[in-house]
Amino acid sequence: MNERDDIIATQGITIHMGPQHPSTHGVLHLVLDLQGEKIVRAEPDIGYLHRGTEKIAENLLYHQFVPYTDRLDYMCAMSNNLAYVQAVEKLLGIEITERAKHIRVIAAELSRIAGHLMAIGAWALDLGAMSILLYAVREREIVLDIFEMLCGARMTLSYLRVGGVRYDFTDGCKEACEKMLEILPGRISEYERILLGNRVWVDRNRGVGVISAEEAINLGLSGPALRASGVKWDIRKDEPYLIYDRFDFDVPVGTNGDCFDRYVIRIEEIKQSMRIIRQALRDLPEGPFNVDMPELVPPPKPDVYNNMENLIHHFKYVSHGFKVPKGEVYSSIEAPKGELGVYIVSDGSEKPYRLKLRVPSFHNLQTVRHMSKGMYLADVVAIISSLDPVFGECDK
DSSP: OOTTTTOOOOOOEEEEEOSSOGGGSSSOEEEEEEETTEEEEEEEEOOTTOOOHHHHHTTSOGGGGHHHHHTSSTTSHHHHHHHHHHHHHHHHTOOOOHHHHHHHHHHHHHHHHHHHHHHHHHHHHHTTOHHHHHHHHHHHHHHHHHHHHHHSOSSSOOOEETTEESSOOOHHHHHHHHHHHHHHHHHHHHHHHHHHTOHHHHHHHTTSSOOOHHHHHHTTOOTHHHHTTTOOOOHHHHSOOTTGGGSOOOOOOOSSOSHHHHHHHHHHHHHHHHHHHHHHHHHOOOSOSBOSOTTTSOOOHHHHHHOHHHHHHHHHHHHHOOOOOSEEEEEEEEETTEEEEEEEEEOSSSSEEEEEEEOHHHHHHTTHHHHHTTSBTTHHHHHHHHHOOOHHHHHO
């Protein structure tokens, strides 16, 4: 008997996952090198949804680019609006009103809740737990109803504008938010009971896709995925913008840096977002919701119909925009998926000379290779879901 007869030899193979695979969350194409069922190398191949967003921005007036930001992370459009208009305002050197700051915080945290609900629901579906997706979409609809009351749209919102917001936060919106804050805690507890009591869910996530704090930092990971590795970094706390430094909320962190911790962080962040919204609603001041600068903000629509000066003003704003001082600026926010930054170079005209987006999905995705090595093929699905990539922003 040959001494090697009892050894089963396996030959390495390369397979392609996506870009049409339902568990790659869009048009992600993964090139996977396998030895048996174990991953030797996982290489993301992106760009299938590239639209040249940054170059488009350089050919538009500053205010015209806001709707394009909705199409980045289209699950959390408010956050994209915020990152962009905040960068332009920083370049202009203006400060928005107190009411606008509170409204923006509420809008951003509602967007975070909507994004995390969809992330958890899609993740559970990818691993075979379909009920959670249906429950998550049910709760997400409550948030989208509030957005519809606020600005007339549900997904691509274009609500924030340079200098403030497009529409005021009405009493009806406030009542809808308060009702949501009554309903959501019980529903989130229900998710936890269902998922934590499911051995398949726990086994498919615990100890899978582990990344240490040092490795996460070195690879540019941010957001819930970074905090799951034990790094307590949240731009809302560490580099506060708007009025986040006035609110009492915690930054949840994990210990193991695995898929399970990334799930726990998102659940906890939904709870913290509800805390922030409660405080913002409580402290919401009266007053204007836009800066008193006619060159930046068009007149109220009813006035356009009844006054020639306002009609001319509206026409000039829409067709010519406004000039931004020469210079460059970088501004970032804590988006639901991580650090969303906008870098603008201005030449003093009505259009950006250069615009660069630092989007979290792009940076987070490069950790897939590290997280997948040595894991089973089936674990790749959990790893991708735990990062919650959206390819509108990844490919830009």
